[in-house]
Amino acid sequence: MLKPNSICILGTGKLARHLSEKLISEGIQSLFLWGRNSEKTAKMAAELGMQHLASPDHFPENSAAIIAVSDHAIAEVAQLFKGKSAYMIHLSGTQAISALDGCAAHTGVLWPNQSFTPGNSIVWKNVPMSVEASDDEARTWLLQLTALLEGPVAWLSGDQRKQLHLAAVAANNFVNHLMVLTEEWCIAKGLDFQFLMPMVEQSVKRLREVSPSKTQTGPASRNDQVVIAQHVALLKDFPEFSEVYALLSKQIAERSTRA
Amino acid sequence: MLKPNSICILGTGKLARHLSEKLISEGIQSLFLWGRNSEKTAKMAAELGMQHLASPDHFPENSAAIIAVSDHAIAEVAQLFKGKSAYMIHLSGTQAISALDGCAAHTGVLWPNQSFTPGNSIVWKNVPMSVEASDDEARTWLLQLTALLEGPVAWLSGDQRKQLHLAAVAANNFVNHLMVLTEEWCIAKGLDFQFLMPMVEQSVKRLREVSPSKTQTGPASRNDQVVIAQHVALLKDFPEFSEVYALLSKQIAERSTRA
Numbered sequence: 200m201l202k203p204n205s206i207c208i209l210g211t212g213k214l215a216r217h218l219s220e221k222l223i224s225e226g227i228q229s230l231f232l233w234g235r236n237s238e239k240t241a242k243m244a245a246e247l248g249m250q251h252l253a254s255p256d257h258f259p260e261n262s263a264a265i266i267a268v269s270d271h272a273i274a275e276v277a278q279l280f281k282g283k284s285a286y287m288i289h290l291s292g293t294q295a296i297s298a299l300d301g302c303a304a305h306t307g308v309l310w311p312n313q314s315f316t317p318g319n320s321i322v323w324k325n326v327p328m329s330v331e332a333s334d335d336e337a338r339t340w341l342l343q344l345t346a347l348l349e350g351p352v353a354w355l356s357g358d359q360r361k362q363l364h365l366a367a368v369a370a371n372n373f374v375n376h377l378m379v380l381t382e383e384w385c386i387a388k389g390l391d392f393q394f395l396m397p398m399v400e401q402s403v404k405r406l407r408e409v410s411p412s413k414t415q416t417g418p419a420s421r422n423d424q425v426v427i428a429q430h431v432a433l434l435k436d437f438p439e440f441s442e443v444y445a446l447l448s449k450q451i452a453e454r455s456t457r458a
Numbered sequence: 459m460l461k462p463n464s465i466c467i468l469g470t471g472k473l474a475r476h477l478s479e480k481l482i483s484e485g486i487q488s489l490f491l492w493g494r495n496s497e498k499t500a501k502m503a504a505e506l507g508m509q510h511l512a513s514p515d516h517f518p519e520n521s522a523a524i525i526a527v528s529d530h531a532i533a534e535v536a537q538l539f540k541g542k543s544a545y546m547i548h549l550s551g552t553q554a555i556s557a558l559d560g561c562a563a564h565t566g567v568l569w570p571n572q573s574f575t576p577g578n579s580i581v582w583k584n585v586p587m588s589v590e591a592s593d594d595e596a597r598t599w600l601l602q603l604t605a606l607l608e609g610p611v612a613w614l615s616g617d618q619r620k621q622l623h624l625a626a627v628a629a630n631n632f633v634n635h636l637m638v639l640t641e642e643w644c645i646a647k648g649l650d651f652q653f654l655m656p657m658v659e660q661s662v663k664r665l666r667e668v669s670p671s672k673t674q675t676g677p678a679s680r681n682d683q684v685v686i687a688q689h690v691a692l693l694k695d696f697p698e699f700s701e702v703y704a705l706l707s708k709q710i711a712e713r714s715t716r717a
Contacts, residue, residue, distance in 0.1 A: 270682070293677070293685050313657050316664070316673045325656045353653060362647045363654075365689045369640045369699070370654045371661055372676035373706045374633050379670045379713075381628045388621045394612060395622075395629045396666060397584045398571050402630055403662045405575070407655060411638045414575045417631035418552070423529070426552050430624045439709050440628070446705055447632045450698050454638075 201343045203261045203286065205229035207252055209276050210267035211236070211243050213315040214290060218267060219247050221323050225347050231259060258283035263340065264303065270294050277302040286340050292364035295357045296331050305337035309344065310360060314371055324349035329360050380440045387437075419451035427452075460602045462520045462545065464488035466511055468535050469526035470495070470502050472574040473549060477526060478506050480582050484606050490518060517542035522599065523562065529553050536561040545599050551623035554616045555590050564596035568603065569619060573630055583608035588619050639699045646696075678710035686711075 211234035233252040234240030244251040263286035266276050270291045277299045287303035292310040299306040308331040332338035345352045385392040418426035434441040470493035492511040493499030503510040522545035525535050532548045536558045546562035551569040558565040567590040591597035604611045644651040677685035693700040
């Protein structure tokens with residue numbers, strides 16, 4: 200049983216929506232939605248069956264505030280709701296807990312390690328959460344909240360969360376960029392990008408069982424300079440892909456030579 | 459019904475083993491195994507229940523030859539078995555069909571788009587195959603062989619196969635290298651690399667439905683130079699990761715600015 204059981208979601212983006220839907224499905228009755236664009240917020244609140252919080256001045260008593268806005272706006276929204284609630288958390292991997300200093304007695308961070316992009320359906324029990332609390336009361340509340348969301352929990356310091364965020368950038372955003380370059384290449388050459396998916400899925404599945412340092416294959420790992428030179432020649436009209444190819448092949452080859 | 463139904467697998471590596479196991483499970487009775495190391499080959503043949511082909515001189519009549527050795531050894535093995543069989547194929551993404559010229563009347567290539575690393579279990583019906591044939595008879599035989607293996611088939615020219623191989627290097631080897639850097643970082647910082655897996659799996663799953671060009675997130679895609687600078691500072695003792703971070707962030711930011 201979450202206590203306080205009333206929650207105000209501050210923000211109307213993708214994460215605010217996903218989180219609201221989950222809290223509704225978990226039976227949280229007293230849910231409010233606030234956003235800077237009042238019209239948009241009223242519409243979204245009606246759509247989800249939440250109460251519309253038209254102004255910080257109407258903040259309900261004994262409600263916790265969850266700031267679900269973009270990273271650069273967190274401090275500003277925290278100031279806007281300063282002193283309105285005893286509990287206030289944000290959901291960012293990059294922002295410190297100190298962004299909420301002085302705005303509530305008990306503050307915290309709950310960073311869901313998931314990419315909330317359009318078209319993603321979120322299964323919260325599979326979403327690991329990095330959490331941080333200012334004190335025992337915030338910790339207790341976050342324990343109840345994360346139990347409701349069901350995913351695995353790691354209590355990390357702000358520094359550790361930043362380090363994990365950096366890891367997530369590489370494992371998610373950078374991998375996605377490689378896929379962007381690969382898809383463009385396939386389209387340019389009339390090849391079916393989807394043809395690669397079984398291999399990619401298999402390799403990602405393997406990461407659960409074997410360290411990637413043990414499974415490298417391909418021309419660079421064999422230091423096969425003939426094939427590498429052919430690839431570089433093929434890429435001459437693809438400057439971005441070409442730069443990425445050169446750097447990553449160099450690093451992979453150096454590692455396999457060292458090993 | 460595969461005709462010729464007798465097959466000699468030339469090679470004793472991981473792909474040779476996976477392919478032999480599949481052909482056995484599909485009921486191919488007449489299966490021979492040859493390898494340069496006769497003792498090792500005899501042992502593997504006995505283990506799998508295949509016949510050991512001790513020398514090219516004993517090549518059985520009406521048998522097809524499948525060369526399953528590493529790329530640089532294909533031409534040499536093809537010469538060793540020159541004129542022994544009517545059908546000869548190799549399994550490489552990088553080598554041309556011409557590596558088999560003059561060695562058999564009907565030649566071909568069957569490149570399975572999968573990473574045959576230790577610990578991978580191979581579900582052949584999920585393995586797409588790029589195939590090429592020298593003539594109609596080779597094509598007919600390859601059609602039967604790929605039907606047996608069950609995976610999706612693309613008939614590609616040698617040039618297209620090389621282009622697809624380059625795409626596979628990026629989507630598989632380069633992604634794996636990012637994971638190597640990320641895992642090392644996590645270990646160095648006492649973070650659990652596995653914590654990232656649900657996000658990675660979700661993002662890879664999404665590639666089946668949405669173009670990666672539509673789903674980029676993270677600090678570079680927001681051109682958030684504050685967070686990027688923090689990450690670069692964190693990476694100062696990780697020169698490889700640092701180089702990769704700088705290049706990929708630059709490309710992602712440039713694209714998001716252009717968009």
